Amino acid sequence: MTTDTLQELTRRPYAAGFVSAVEADTFPPGLNEDVIRALSEKKGEPPFLLEWRLKSYRHWLTLREPTWQAVTYKSIDYQAISYYSAPKFKPKKDSLDEVDPEILRTYEKLGIPLVEQQRLQNVAVDAVFDSVSVATTFKDKLAKAGVIFCSFSEAVREHPELLRKYLGSVVPHSDNFFAALNSAVFSDGSFVYIPKGVRCPMELSTYFRINAAETGQFERTLIVADEGSYVSYLEGCTAPQRDTNQLHAAVVELVALKGATIKYSTVQNWYPGDAEGKGGIYNFVTKRGIAHERAKISWTQVETGSAITWKYPSVILKGDDSVGEFYSVALTNNLQQADTGTKMVHLGKNTRSTIVSKGISAGRGQNTYRGLVKVLKSAENARNYTQCDSLLLGDKCGAHTVPYIEVKNASAQVEHEASTSKIGEDQLFYCRQRGISQEDAVSMIVNGFCRQVFKELPMEFAVEAQKLLGVSLEGSVG
Amino acid sequence: MALLSVRNLHARVGDKDILKGIDLEVGAGEVHAIMGPNGSGKSTLASVLAGRDAYEVTKGEVLLDGKSLLELAPEARAAEGVFLAFQYPVEIPGVGNLHFLRTALNAQRRVKGLEELDAMDFLQMAKEKSKLVQLDAAFMNRSVNEGFSGGEKKRNEIFQMAVLEPRLAILDETDSGLDIDALRTVAGGVNGLRSPQRAMVVITHYQRLLDYIVPDKVHVMASGRIIRSGGRELALELEEKGYGWLGLQDGKGAATKGGEARR
Numbered sequence: 001m002t003t004d005t006l007q008e009l010t011r012r013p014y015a016a017g018f019v020s021a022v023e024a025d026t027f028p029p030g031l032n033e034d035v036i037r038a039l040s041e042k043k044g045e046p047p048f049l050l051e052w053r054l055k056s057y058r059h060w061l062t063l064r065e066p067t068w069q070a071v072t073y074k075s076i077d078y079q080a081i082s083y084y085s086a087p088k089f090k091p092k093k094d095s096l097d098e099v100d101p102e103i104l105r106t107y108e109k110l111g112i113p114l115v116e117q118q119r120l121q122n123v124a125v126d127a128v129f130d131s132v133s134v135a136t137t138f139k140d141k142l143a144k145a146g147v148i149f150c151s152f153s154e155a156v157r158e159h160p161e162l163l164r165k166y167l168g169s170v171v172p173h174s175d176n177f178f179a180a181l182n183s184a185v186f187s188d189g190s191f192v193y194i195p196k197g198v199r200c201p202m203e204l205s206t207y208f209r210i211n212a213a214e215t216g217q218f219e220r221t222l223i224v225a226d227e228g229s230y231v232s233y234l235e236g237c238t239a240p241q242r243d244t245n246q247l248h249a250a251v252v253e254l255v256a257l258k259g260a261t262i263k264y265s266t267v268q269n270w271y272p273g274d275a276e277g278k279g280g281i282y283n284f285v286t287k288r289g290i291a292h293e294r295a296k297i298s299w300t301q302v303e304t305g306s307a308i309t310w311k312y313p314s315v316i317l318k319g320d321d322s323v324g325e326f327y328s329v330a331l332t333n334n335l336q337q338a339d340t341g342t343k344m345v346h347l348g349k350n351t352r353s354t355i356v357s358k359g360i361s362a363g364r365g366q367n368t369y370r371g372l373v374k375v376l377k378s379a380e381n382a383r384n385y386t387q388c389d390s391l392l393l394g395d396k397c398g399a400h401t402v403p404y405i406e407v408k409n410a411s412a413q414v415e416h417e418a419s420t421s422k423i424g425e426d427q428l429f430y431c432r433q434r435g436i437s438q439e440d441a442v443s444m445i446v447n448g449f450c451r452q453v454f455k456e457l458p459m460e461f462a463v464e465a466q467k468l469l470g471v472s473l474e475g476s477v478g
Numbered sequence: 479m480a481l482l483s484v485r486n487l488h489a490r491v492g493d494k495d496i497l498k499g500i501d502l503e504v505g506a507g508e509v510h511a512i513m514g515p516n517g518s519g520k521s522t523l524a525s526v527l528a529g530r531d532a533y534e535v536t537k538g539e540v541l542l543d544g545k546s547l548l549e550l551a552p553e554a555r556a557a558e559g560v561f562l563a564f565q566y567p568v569e570i571p572g573v574g575n576l577h578f579l580r581t582a583l584n585a586q587r588r589v590k591g592l593e594e595l596d597a598m599d600f601l602q603m604a605k606e607k608s609k610l611v612q613l614d615a616a617f618m619n620r621s622v623n624e625g626f627s628g629g630e631k632k633r634n635e636i637f638q639m640a641v642l643e644p645r646l647a648i649l650d651e652t653d654s655g656l657d658i659d660a661l662r663t664v665a666g667g668v669n670g671l672r673s674p675q676r677a678m679v680v681i682t683h684y685q686r687l688l689d690y691i692v693p694d695k696v697h698v699m700a701s702g703r704i705i706r707s708g709g710r711e712l713a714l715e716l717e718e719k720g721y722g723w724l725g726l727q728d729g730k731g732a733a734t735k736g737g738e739a740r741r
């Protein structure tokens with residue numbers, strides 16, 4: 001492995017790293033109760049929400065930033081962040097004609113045209129730009145099926161009763177440091193409601209874009225799948241290339257009622273920082289779902305971006321016969337750090353969970369799988385299967401596996417398999433001897449390693465994920 | 479002119495000299511066997527011809543149809559028509575056997591300025607070629623060499639060779655680890671691929687393989703050199719008298735290694 005090739009190729013620019021010239025209405029940096037009041041007022045929120053925000057904020061003040069994760073970074077100055085930034089032109093979401101053309105161009109450049117005719121026919125998109133949702137496509141078609149898919153702000157106005165019922169029901173405002181912060185200052189996000197027995201007629205997706213500098217993005221996603229319904233949801237994320245670190249502290253709550261299925265896929269490509277580790281997004285995210293009787297929640301994530309990733313999409317298997325799944329590919333290159341995994345909490349009888357985690361470390365990247373499988377006393381016949389595989393490229397990176405298993409019911413069956421391998425000279429030479437270039441060989445071997453996870457992604461995105469992985473890995477083996 | 483010309487080839491790993499002046503000329507349509515005790519440098523020769531990084535060539539040249547190979551990367555040599563059937567074929571989990579092979583073939587075709595084969599055309603061609611070594615369809619969609627038996631791995635190597643149609647095929651101990659039935663199948667595949675345009679170098683420890691793949695010439699290697707060359711009868715004589723006949727030491731001895739091959 002020659003360092004020359006490595007250096008040459010890691011200089012390849014981050015394709016989504018451009019900045020859009022959009023005039024923004026941005027709060028000055030700083031956080032206090034007045035900022036939260038101003039934010040709530042700006043969004044025209046009902047009093048219950050402002051109260052909830054303030055309660056969260058006050059709780060947050062009592063918490064300390066967690067330090068147990070295996071990542072290192074300079075401590076964040078929460079007073080130096082702006083907690084709200086919105087494109088100045090206030091878009092009316094009924095018509096794309098009223099969205100700032102510069103924003104439309106931004107999404108087009110990212111390969112996410114918001115004009116419906118140009119979209120994949122079966123995917124509806126909610127586009128979140130900095131702190132606000134700028135457009136949601138295919139709303140009429142979804143409305144016919146009774147599906148609500150809108151920005152969080154709109155849900156606050158149009159469906160306050162649903163929001164009040166479910167907001168914070170899975171991730172309480174007091175859950176953890178970053179979740180509490182989010183609960184205090186969240187600006188927008190997506191809201192989904194699938195009525196009883198409805199199979200959502202298209203894939204839903206939210207595309208998050210951080211544009212403004214010195215701002216944090218704090219969005220919330222809430223998905224409620226009513227009894228016997230089905231929804232597949234995908235989120236994608238990018239950010240401009242900047243020298244400073246930006247904070248992204250999101251919360252995602254999933255509620256799968258009796259017999260419902262929620263499939264939640266993430267392709268995360270936040271700006272990872274440069275080869276020297278300068279800049280990049282701090283992706284500190286709390287994601288959790290609650291599965292009622294016979295419900296199923298499946299998380300699939302492909303994490304290639306961010307300077308630091310800290311997230312543990314989890315499932316509380318509350319109802320009997322409920323199912324939780326977590327399929328993850330996390331890649332760290334250059335100086336990226338990821339501490340990611342899942343929590344599967346078994347409460348109901350005959351609950352089943354599957355965890356398949358594939359960590360890829362290249363460059364000087366550090367990749368930690370951290371997972372908890374917890375079987376409570378009530379969870380008769382619970383089952384878990386966990387598989388954690390790590391792949392190392394080069395000899396300066398690290399892979400760590402930290403599984404926690406807590407079982408309080410003797411009828412539980414918990415399996416854990418783990419492996420660590422290196423892309424061998426043997427594998428590379430074998431491919432090259434057959435005529436395949438070194439870059440293509442690496443990409444092929446890594447994709448093979450991730451296949452179990454990629455096959456869980458919706459078709460349209462599996463291809464995107466494979467490409468992304470190829471790009472993120474370029475130059476990792478010289 | 480010979481298709482493959484190896485002239486005064488020296489190579490080493492670290493500061494250890496392994497090849498100490500190899501001269502070898504293999505004409506198109508010919509099959510040459512290279513025999514020798516363990517540690518004589520047979521497999522190193524195969525790796526050096528294919529361009530493995532671990533070896534440093536310190537002297538000499540290798541020409542394929544007059545074109546020098548030594549400056550070329552392994553993938554470029556493959557596109558020139560060099561194929562190595564590995565002694566230990568490598569597993570690539572999650573990568574389908576056919577996908578792998580189509581990627582390889584199309585990479586070579588691109589270099590040659592040929593159009594890439596689409597999935598359908600490729601599948602049809604692959605099916606046809608797989609008959610040569612009796613590989614069934616289920617096998618082709620499994621991950622590359624993953625969970626294959628020793629015999630399946632070797633048959634897969636010959637299948638790949640059939641698809642890639644090299645000008646020079648180097649078979650590195652293709653007989654090792656095979657029972658007699660698998661040996662026959664593999665040898666049958668190799669024989670089916672003999673052609674007036676193709677040169678083959680068959681590396682083996684034992685004469686046994688040469689009962690099935692009959693060579694035009696036999697070379698005996700020892701301590702990084704070819705110490706004797708002859709016709710087929712040289713292999714038979716070697717079998718009869720053992721490597722000791724040529725004053726050679728074999729770490730494990732020819733007889734024991736025969737036991738391993740039957741395992």
